[in-house]
Every structure is written in structure tokens, then in C-alpha cells.
Amino acid sequence: MNKAESWLEKTLRYRFQNADLFQQALTHRSATNCNNERLEFLGDAVLDFVVSEVVYLARPEAPEGDLSKLRASLVKDESLAEIALELGLGEHLILGSGERKTGGHRRESILADALEAIFGAVFLDSGFDAAKEVIDHVYEQRYRELPDVKDLRDPKTRLQEWLQARKIALPNYELVKASGKEHQQRFTVTCTVAGESASTDGEATTRRKAEQKAARKMIELLVGKKNESS
Numbered sequence: 210m211n212k213a214e215s216w217l218e219k220t221l222r223y224r225f226q227n228a229d230l231f232q233q234a235l236t237h238r239s240a241t242n243c244n245n246e247r248l249e250f251l252g253d254a255v256l257d258f259v260v261s262e263v264v265y266l267a268r269p270e271a272p273e274g275d276l277s278k279l280r281a282s283l284v285k286d287e288s289l290a291e292i293a294l295e296l297g298l299g300e301h302l303i304l305g306s307g308e309r310k311t312g313g314h315r316r317e318s319i320l321a322d323a324l325e326a327i328f329g330a331v332f333l334d335s336g337f338d339a340a341k342e343v344i345d346h347v348y349e350q351r352y353r354e355l356p357d358v359k360d361l362r363d364p365k366t367r368l369q370e371w372l373q374a375r376k377i378a379l380p381n382y383e384l385v386k387a388s389g390k391e392h393q394q395r396f397t398v399t400c401t402v403a404g405e406s407a408s409t410d411g412e413a414t415t416r417r418k419a420e421q422k423a424a425r426k427m428i429e430l431l432v433g434k435k436n437e438s439s
Contacts, residue, residue: 213301220296225334234326239305245326252329259344275358282361289321364425378403382420400427
């Protein structure tokens with residue numbers, strides 16, 4: 210058993226019958242044509258179904274729109290990448306030399322796709338029940354901590370509403386850095402609010418995501434200050 214297979218059995222509690230499927234699930238397109246893109250497509254569908262059932266049963270009174278928002282919060286790239294980092298998936302990815310040099314093992318989209326590819330590979334290897342068991346295992350804590358739908362509004366909207374309720378001018382977002390090749394760009398954005406000396410920053414693969422991260426940090430900063438003064 211190699212290092213990656215040992216990690217899988219210990220962390221995800223699963224052993225592949227067909228080790229080639231696991232190898233493919235870990236392989237990014239930058240490394241070879243036999244990569245994880247097709248498995249990611251399949252895993253994405255399996256994950257959506259499993260999580261849909263969980264939120265449906267957990268919130269029996271919730272309308273369809275709220276269930277969709279809950280599911281989206283669990284299966285979005287950001288959540289998948291967070292889980293992948295917690296599991297230590299990045300160190301086992303098979304990347305091309307360019308991706309290795311630019312930190313591809315920490316890139317949100319690559320981590321998210323690889324985790325979904327693993328779900329798809331388990332589905333092909335042992336069927337739906339096995340894939341569901343793996344998904345339920347890695348999502349266990351997030352299932353227990355399902356948020357209220359009102360807390361799922363995007364950070365920029367929540368920050369704007371918070372400021373408007375206190376008659377404070379809308380925040381300003383400034384792009385301070387854009388680096389990398391066109392298909393691998395990273396954007397850094399700062400968020401400032403009138404009357405606040407501190408600014409917050411966010412970095413992501415798109416300017417919008419970077420702004421959302423900066424806004425989230427600003428909300429935490431402002432709410433923290435308000436709680437300290439009360």
C-alpha cells in the first residue's frame with residue numbers, strides 16, 4: 210500500500226478495489242490526459258444527490274429555495290476545498306510541473322475537483338452506498354452545523370445591509386494585485402469602510418470571490434468591535 214492509499218484508508222475509511230481509479234482521481238489535467246475531469250463530473254452529481262437528501266430530511270419545513278441555498282453552501286468549491294485541506298488531500302495530488310511550482314496543491318478549484326473526483330471514483334468502484342458513506346463521513350461536522358438560511362447571503366450583501374442599517378456609506382473594494390497566467394490568475398482585493406482605519410483583504414481566483422472574502426473579514430471585524438463596545 211502506497212502513501213496515498215494509506216492516507217485514503219485512514220482518513221476516508223475506504224480502500225479501492227481498483228487502485229487505478231484512485232490514481233486517476235488524484236491526477237490533474239496538467240499531468241496527463243488520463244486525469245480526473247470525468248470522475249469529477251460524476252462525483253459532482255453523486256455529491257449533489259447525497260447532500261440534497263441530507264438537507265431535505267434535516268429541514269422538513271424549508272421551501273425549495275432554502276433547500277437549494279443550503280445545498281449550494283455545502284457543495285460549492287470553497288467548502289469542498291476547505292474539506293480537502295482539512296483532510297490533507299493536497300499533498301497526494303498528481304500535478305504537472307507548472308502546477309507544482311505555482312502551488313497547485315493548495316488551489317481551491319484543484320482541491321475541490323479532486324475531492325469530487327474521489328467521490329466519483331468510489332461510486333464506480335463500489336457503488337452508491339459506498340460513495341454516500343465516504344461523503345457522509347467527510348461532511349459529518351458540517352451536517353451537524355447546518356447554518357440558518359438567513360446567514361447564507363453572500364458576504365458583500367450582508368456587509369452592505371449591516372452598513373445601511375447604521376447609515377454608514379457603502380464599502381469600497383479596490384483591486385490591488387492580479388498575478389499569474391490568464392487561466393491561473395489570482396486576484397487580491399482590499400475592502401475599506403468610511404470611519405474605519407483598518408482595511409481587510411481577500412485573495413481568490415476571481416475578483417468577485419476576492420471581494421467576497423474581503424467583505425467577510427470586514428463583517429467579522431465590525432461585528433467584533435461592536436460586541437467589544439457593548
